Each structure stands twice: as C-alpha cells, then as structure tokens.
Amino acid sequence: xxxAECVECGADVSLHDDLEAGEIIDCAxxxxxxxxxxxxxxxxxxxxxxxxxxxx
Amino acid sequence: xxxxxxxxxxxxxxxxTYTASVVGGTGFTGGELLRLLxxxxxxxxxxxxxxxxxxxxxxHAHPNLRxxxxxxxxxxxxxxxxxxxxxxxxGVSMGQVDDYFEVADTVVDLSADFRLPEAAAxxxxxxxxVSPEYLEKAEYALPELNRENLxxxxxIAGGGCNATATILGLKPLVDEGVxxxxxxxxxxxxxxxxxxxxxxxxxxxxxxxRSGVVxxxxxxxxxxxxxxxxxxGLSVSFTVHAVDMVRGASATCHVFPxxxxxxxxxxxxxxxxxxxxxxxRLVSGGGGVYRYPEPKAVAGTNHGEVGFELDPGNKRxxxxxxxxxxxxxxxxxxxxxxxxxxxxxxxxxxxxxxxxPVGSP
Numbered sequence: 001x002x003x004a005e006c007v008e009c010g011a012d013v014s015l016h017d018d019l020e021a022g023e024i025i026d027c028a029x030x031x032x033x034x035x036x037x038x039x040x041x042x043x044x045x046x047x048x049x050x051x052x053x054x055x056x
Numbered sequence: 057x058x059x060x061x062x063x064x065x066x067x068x069x070x071x072x073t074y075t076a077s078v079v080g081g082t083g084f085t086g087g088e089l090l091r092l093l094x095x096x097x098x099x100x101x102x103x104x105x106x107x108x109x110x111x112x113x114x115x116h117a118h119p120n121l122r123x124x125x126x127x128x129x130x131x132x133x134x135x136x137x138x139x140x141x142x143x144x145x146x147g148v149s150m151g152q153v154d155d156y157f158e159v160a161d162t163v164v165d166l167s168a169d170f171r172l173p174e175a176a177a178x179x180x181x182x183x184x185x186v187s188p189e190y191l192e193k194a195e196y197a198l199p200e201l202n203r204e205n206l207x208x209x210x211x212i213a214g215g216g217c218n219a220t221a222t223i224l225g226l227k228p229l230v231d232e233g234v235x236x237x238x239x240x241x242x243x244x245x246x247x248x249x250x251x252x253x254x255x256x257x258x259x260x261x262x263x264x265x266r267s268g269v270v271x272x273x274x275x276x277x278x279x280x281x282x283x284x285x286x287x288x289g290l291s292v293s294f295t296v297h298a299v300d301m302v303r304g305a306s307a308t309c310h311v312f313p314x315x316x317x318x319x320x321x322x323x324x325x326x327x328x329x330x331x332x333x334x335x336x337r338l339v340s341g342g343g344g345v346y347r348y349p350e351p352k353a354v355a356g357t358n359h360g361e362v363g364f365e366l367d368p369g370n371k372r373x374x375x376x377x378x379x380x381x382x383x384x385x386x387x388x389x390x391x392x393x394x395x396x397x398x399x400x401x402x403x404x405x406x407x408x409x410x411x412x413p414v415g416s417p
Contacts, residue, residue, distance in 0.1 A: 009323040009338070011331070029331065030323070031342020047343075 004042040008032035015042055074138040074398060077103035077160070079152075081128055083255045085166050086143035087118035088387035094124055096391070096405030098398075099139070105131040134159045139394060142166060143387070145254070150187045153211075162397060163211050164390050168279065170194035170213035172286055181282040197393035199402070200224060200333055200360075201287055206396040214393070217385025218246045218296055219280035221307035223288055224336070224360045224384075225377035228329035230288050232321070234313050234373075242292040243310040244284075249301035249351070249417070252381050260298075271298040303417040304351025305385055309375040317373060322364050330362065334403050335384065335392065339363045339376075349378035355417030356380060358388030358406040380417070 002019075003012045011029035015036075023036045024047045033047040076093055080086045081104035093101045104114055106128035115122030134140070140160035142149045149156070150169040157163060172178060175188035185191070195209040196202045198220060206212070215223070222244050229235040235242065247270075253261045260266065260273075274296040281294045292309075323340075330336035339349050340363035346353055349361035361378045379385050388406060395402050 008319075008342070009327060009340075010320070011327060026343050029327065030338055030340055031344065031347070033343035 002042055004044050006030060006032060006034065007044055007046055008034075013044065071098050071400065073098055073100055075100050075102045076139040076141060077101065077105070077135060077137045079105045079131055079134070079140060079142045079156075080144035080148070081114065082106040082109050082117040083143050083145075084251050085382050085386045087114075087121065088382045089141050089143055089166075089390065090114055090118065090121055090124065090126075092387060092391045092405050093141075094121065095407075098400050098404055101126065102137060103129055103135045105129050105134070107131055136160070138162065139164060139398075141390060141394075147183065150185055150190075153187050153190055157210075161210065162394070164197070164214065164394055165194075165212070166214040166386050166390055168216060170211060171196060171215060172282055174286075177282050177286065181279045195393075195397075196287060197389050198223065198287075199389075199392050199396050200330070200336065201227060203396055206393055207399060209393075209397045212390065212393050212397060214386055214390045216280045216283050217252060217305045217379065217381035218248060218278065218294075218307070219283040219287075220385045220389065221246060221305040221360075221377045221379050221381075222280070222284050222292065222294070222309060224379070225307050225309050225362055225375040226284075226288055226290065226292075226311070228325040228362075229311060229313075229373070229375070230290065231329055232325040234317055234321070234325065235288075235290060235311060237289050237291075239314050241312045242290060244292045244294045244307055245310075246294070246296045246305060246307045247299045247301075248296060248306075248381060249304045250298065251302050252298075252305070266298070266300075268300050269298055270300075272296070273298045301351060301416055303355050303380050303382060305379050305381040306349065306351050307375075307377045309377075311373040311375060312371060313373060316371075317366070319366050322366065322373065326362060326364065335359050335388075335406070337361045341365060349376040351378045351380065352414055352417050353410065353412070354378055354380050354384065355410055355414060356383065357408055357410040358383050358392060359410070360384045 006027040009030035034044040035047040037043040109128045114124045114126045139162045142165045146168045149165045178185040194211045194213040197214045339361045348363045364375045
C-alpha cells in the first residue's frame with residue numbers, strides 16, 4: 001500500500017493498490033475529499049466541491 | 057459488578073483492578089461515571105452514594121443502568137476504596153476533602169472546587185474556598201493539556217465543560233504562538249445542552265421553559281473564563297447560550313491574530329497538537345455531511361472534535377470545537393485522567409464510539 005500527502009492538511013494518506021485516476025478518496029486525518037490526478041507516482045488534489053446550499 | 061453498557065476493547069483487561077466509589081451518584085455526571093466505570097476493565101465500583109436515594113438501586117436514578125447490582129448508600133458512610141470520584145455540586149468537595157482522603161488514595165473531583173490554582177480566584181469567581189491548602193496538590197484533569205503531571209496524582213480536578221471545549225479549540229494556537237497574553241483578540245460563543253444545569257434543575261430548566269430556547273444565560277462574566285485564563289494564559293470575551301440539546305457543548309472561537317496565518321500554519325498547529333491524541337478528531341471542512349465539529353457526532357463518547365476556517369478578509373480565524381459536556385466535559389475526562397494517573401491504558405472504559413444517526417443528543 002503506497003502513500004501520498006494530503007494537499008489540505010499535509011498528513012500521509014494511505015492509498016489502496018488498484019488506485020485509478022479520477023477516483024475520489026478522503027483523508028483519514030482531515031476528511032478532505034481528494035481526487036487522484038495520477039497514479040504513478042500518486043498525485044492528489046482537492047476534489048471539486050459538491051455544490052449544495054448549506055442553508056445560506 | 058458488571059453490566060453490558062459500555063463496549064470496550066478487551067486488551068485493556070488483565071491488569072490490576074482498583075476499587076472505586078462514586079459520591080453523588082444520582083446526578084447526571086454521577087450516572088455517567090457509573091456507566092463508564094461499570095465497563096472499565098480495571099475498576100470495580102464498590103459504592104455509590106446518594107443522600108436522596110439511599111438504599112435504592114442505581115437503576116432507579118439511571119434507567120440505562122438497571123442491570124447494575126448496586127444500591128446507593130449514605131454519603132456519611134464512605135467505604136475504603138482506591139479511587140473516590142466525587143460528582144457533587146460545587147462547594148461540597150472542598151468541605152469533604154479531608155474525609156475523602158481518609159478513605160481513598162486518589163480523589164477525583166468533578167466539581168469546580170479544585171480546578172483553579174489560586175485561592176484568590178475562588179474569592180473572585182466563586183464563594184471563596186474552605187480548603188485552599190489542597191489547591192496546590194490538585195492536578196487539572198484534561199490530559200490533552202496536563203498529561204505530564206497526572207501520573208501519580210492524588211487529587212484530580214475535573215475541568216468545566218465550557219472551558220474544556222474552549223481550551224481544546226484554542227490550545228493549538230497558543231502552543232504555536234498564534235495566540236498569547238499579549239497577542240490577538242478572542243471572542244468565544246458557546247452553545248450548551250440542558251444537562252449542564254444538573255439533575256436538580258430549576259424553573260429555567262423545566263421542559264416548557266427550556267424547550268426550543270436559544271438563551272444567552274451567561275452573556276458576560278461566566279466562571280469558566282477564570283479557568284481558560286488560568287490554563288491558556290488568555291483573556292477571552294466569553295458568552296454562553298443555552299440551546300435545545302440535552303447533551304453537548306459547542307464552542308465557536310473568533311480569533312483575530314496580530315499577524316498573517318495560513319491554512320498550512322493552522323493544519324500544522326492542529327495536527328501537531330492532536331494527531332496522536334486518542335480522543336481528539338480534526339473535522340475541518342472535509343467531505344460528507346458533518347464538515348465541522350458537531351455535538352451529535354460525539355454524544356455519549358469521550359471524543360472531542362476540533363476544526364477551523366480562515367477568513368483572510370477579516371483577518372479572522374474561526375475555531376470550532378464540540379464535546380459531550382457530561383463526557384469529555386466531565387465524567388469521561390475524569391476517567392481518562394484517572395487512567396493516566398494510575399498508569400492504565402488511556403482508553404480503558406472509554407471505548408464507546410457514539411451513534412449515527414441519532415436525534416437531538
């Protein structure tokens with residue numbers, strides 16, 4: 001199992017073996033949703049935010 | 057005594073067993089102590105006292121503990137134990153502490169009676185102190201703040217729930233120097249549930265009056281300001297609202313640092329403070345429905361949730377923290393501190409992970 005750095009909080013994120021580009025995973029430390037940009041080597045970026053009215 | 061009320065990992069069992077009593081067992085935090093200790097692999101509760109319910113079963117006061125084979129006894133007949141937990145109202149323990157130490161090696165007090173380090177503070181914020189010689193002996197219970205001084209402590213002073221929520225939220229910023237006695241302004245707004253008022257209640261706590269309120273019950277001058285200042289070295293502008301929850305304390309801290317702070321600085325501070333803490337969770341704008349600390353998510357548990365957001369336009373950092381006021385804010389904190397004091401696994405007896413979904417906590 002490989003690891004990559006969370007772009008939100010900097011923690012190590014454990015990556016499963018059959019990772020695919022475009023997949024959305026979440027960071028176990030901060031909960032941020034992260035998009036897999038590349039798999040070899042693994043590159044993560046913030047996933048697009050879910051557009052939702054949170055009562056505003 | 058055993059009852060299947062608390063799911064704990066079996067790996068904490070097999071060590072030394074300590075006898076314990078709970079003085080003031082009919083109150084809400086007394087009930088929470090009994091629930092936690094009943095599932096604690098290293099503790100055997102041999103006595104629970106109550107002046108109002110002497111000779112009645114524990115289940116009479118706490119229906120979730122109906123399986124417990126234990127009856128309340130008179131608080132004037134204290135039995136010898138290893139650890140005595142006192143869950144009495146403020147002002148009782150300071151008058152009884154000599155008696156407590158006559159029967160117990162370790163005393164854990166959940167009231168405000170020993171949580172401030174200076175007697176003068178009791179003159180200013182409470183009604184004075186009748187046993188000030190014990191203040192120097194007392195150790196503040198919150199392990200995230202005072203873990204290094206808890207091993208071997210004989211008198212453990214539980215933190216106040218609103219203060220605990222606030223301290224957990226702000227401590228990483230103090231540790232990193234973002235906040236200090238001369239640095240930055242802090243405004244704290246805490247929302248609390250009705251259990252904070254205790255089991256005896258009063259007119260303001262009756263259901264028709266309490267239901268549905270968002271009531272500023274302490275707009276200024278709340279006693280917990282003294283505790284925050286004593287342990288963080290910060291003066292905060294502090295307001296507390298009573299809201300329509302049974303359990304929970306949710307602190308929103310508006311912080312105005314003197315200099316610029318980045319999101320990376322904040323994550324570094326909070327991860328550094330809490331990443332290895334067994335009961336702290338960082339919840340800060342991530343995915344899912346619950347993106348910031350939420351009392352519902354920690355109800356019944358000893359967990360604390362902390363999160364933050366940056367408001368660069370206003371040069372503000374807003375910090376959120378959520379705890380169960382009776383757990384991390386009282387009974388859970390007391391058991392955690394006792395585990396540290398006795399050298400037991402820190403999470404022993406505190407394994408309950410909460411419920412989801414759940415209604416108003």
